[in-house]
Amino acid sequence: MRRGIDQPKNQHRRLQHRISYHGGGGGRIRAATSKGADYGGRVGYRGGFQKFCRREIDLTNASRPITDREGQDCHRQDIDYLPLTVAFDGLVVVVHPSNTWVKSLKVSELKKIWEPAAQHRIMRWNQIRPEWPAAEIHLFGAGTASGTYDYFTQAVVGQRHASRGDYTASEDDNVLVQGVSTDPLALGFFGFAYYEANQAALRLVPIDDEQPHNGAGPIVPTVETVKNNTYAPLSRPLLLYVSSVAARRPEVQAFIRFYLTQAPDLAREVGYIPLPATEYRRQQARFDEFVTQQR
Amino acid sequence: MKQRERLIEALLALSAGISVLTTGGIIVMLAVEAAHFFRQVPLGTFLTDTQWTPLFADKHFGILPLVSGTLLTTGVAIAVALPLGLIIAIYLNEYATVGFRNVIKPLLEVLAAVPTVVYGFFALTVVTPFLQRLIPGMAGFNALSAGSVMGIMILPLVSSLSEDALTAVPRSLREASYALGATRLQTAMRVVVPAASSGITVSVILAISRAVGETMIVAIAAGQEPRLTANPLVPVETITTYIVQVSSGDVAYGTLEYDTIFAAGITLFVLTLVLNNVGYWFRQKFREQYE
Incomplete structure (x- = not known):
């Protein structure tokens, strides 16, 4: 058992209350939250927000902001909510280590590969750049139920939930790592954390968003470039949503306080990028204010 | 009482x-x-469209890529299991001593007792890397590796049932063959196997229908991309893998996307039903009677 992890469990026992939360997204953010509260199951973020707005759960993790429609569901139930930023994540685009031709990709090229119009049309590497080989391209990416998919399609295609369908789509990032790392013709995308854990078997593709004002040329995702936002548009904040109903309860308040003090360590441990210390204090202040409003 | x-x-x-x-x-x-x-979704579209992308923006509901994935992995499995199974059956029945047969047969049947999830990981982590050394450029998820391991899985089915069929061939036929001066091999290949052919065919048909419905091995090792291809070296998706993928994700109940798994399921059901009936019909029609 790691130090600091027993603490909320004891608290939770002493208070004789249960905090229920929703992990979402293939065990990614979950690892940072799953200490000390009941874990509500593993489905995509959409499922998480639905449960959240039906008052089934108190907290939900998300890697994208709540949508207007989901927000309306909450307001209809008379639930207000507060998103807390708890860490950063970057999406990485990777190829097989033996791939010699891809040195970098422009966001416009990623769009050309992944947009719905590419389906059954962009099938070979030389359709992206003529100098690349005429070999088949094998695509691997997040499944449609994951927040990673929502985020990637929004950032690359420009419309959430719009992509081609003829690729290996899985909510299990291990399947994607396995697929890209064993297929010389593969191109895939998934969360930064999974790249870090499998660096030797994958090669990162630097991304150029063709907007010189936030870093010119292709940019490699690193802790630095994710934090300073030059690795755009594929880095994102990770969020924890707290409902107004839950925020009134002392055990939830204690849990959030604990969460924000542990977040830097836990984020690093599971391969995410922590916020600066001042930012965690600011998130705590926002939460305290939210609690005051609920009285 | x-x-x-x-x-x-x-x-x-x-x-x-x-x-x-x-x-x-x-x-x-x-x-x-x-x-x-x-x-x-009209039945015609379902049976003729060459793309299967029900969960995506540009929706297509053509079952063909899933059927081709299923048939491809099954084809590889039969290509492995039929020759091996038949050779084993002939060997055990015509050549092996009784003592050796009594040892080998239960060992062979142990193959049928291995959980399929274990076979799946065996395919992914042992067979695929081995095949990749022989065939450079082969993808990590592919029909060849999954199909071969599935062939090993159905091997006891083919060899046991074929062996039963061979045993049922009356002794008089063999003796007649020997009396005419045929060797052991000639007797086995030209007399006993043809006489047992209906039983052997039934064993293969049952093995095919087992392979068509197999889920875990292909879900783990064959890939998850519906692709209409006959190339066993690239990722494919079978009907069973698709059903697993959708039912373990969070597609909402009652939507068209959710109903696709029943359409896929009924396709699978029809496929195995037809196969089993062909097997039954075959046995009735071509059974050689020796009284």
Whole structure:
């Protein structure tokens, strides 16, 4: 058992209350939250927000902001909510280590590969750049139920939930790592954390968003470039949503306080990028204010 | 006493009835749910469209890529299991001593007892890297590796049933063959195997229908991309893998996307039903009677 992890469990026992939360997204953010509260199951973020707005759960993790429609569901139930930023994540685009031709990709090229119009049309590497080989391209990416998919399609295609369908789509990032790392013709995308854990078997593709004002040329995702936002548009904040109903309860308040003090360590441990210390204090202040409003 | 007898008979009938009822229940459930699907997607499109992307922006509902994935992995499995199984059956029946046969047969049947999830990881982590050394450029998920391991899985089915068929060939046929001066191999290949051919065919058909419905091995090792191809070196998706993928994700109940798994399920059901009936028909029609 790691130090600091027993603490909320004891608290939770002493208070004789249960905090229920929703992990979402293939065990990614979950690892940072799953200490000390009941874990509500593993489905995509959409499922998480639905449960959240039906008052089934108190907290939900998300890697994208709540949508207007989901927000309306909450307001209809008379639930207000507060998103807390708890860490950063970057999406990485990777190829097989033996791939010699891809040195970098422009966001416009990623769009050309992944947009719905590419389906059954962009099938070979030389359709992206003529100098690349005429070999088949094998695509691997997040499944449609994951927040990673929502985020990637929004950032690359420009419309959430719009992509081609003829690729290996899985909510299990291990399947994607396995697929890209064993297929010389593969191109895939998934969360930064999974790249870090499998660096030797994958090669990162630097991304150029063709907007010189936030870093010119292709940019490699690193802790630095994710934090300073030059690795755009594929880095994102990770969020924890707290409902107004839950925020009134002392055990939830204690849990959030604990969460924000542990977040830097836990984020690093599971391969995410922590916020600066001042930012965690600011998130705590926002939460305290939210609690005051609920009285 | 009579009453007890009747009670026992009723219990026996009930046990038999349960299996029939279960089958009936499954058919009804599949048909009802698939009807929802076919109300929105015409059967013609379902059978002829060459793309399967029900969960994505540009929706296509062509079952062909899934059927081709299923047939491709099954084809590889049979290509492995039929020759191996038949050779084993001939060897055990015509050549091996009784003592050796009594040792080898139970060992062979152990293959059928290995959990399929274990076979799946065996394919992914042992067979695929090995094949990749022989065939450079082969993808990590592919029909060849999954199919070969599935072939090993159904091997006992083919060899046991074929062996039973070979055993059933009367001794007089073999003796006649030897009397005419045929060697052991000639007797086995030209007399015993042809005489047992209907039984062997049935064993293969049952093995095919087992392979068509196999889920875990292909879900783990064959990939998850519906692709209409006959190339065994690239990722494909089978009907069973698709059903697993959708039912373990969070597609909302009652939507068209959700109903696709019943359409896929009924396709699988029809496929295995046809195969089993072909097997039954074959046995009736071509059974050689030696009295």
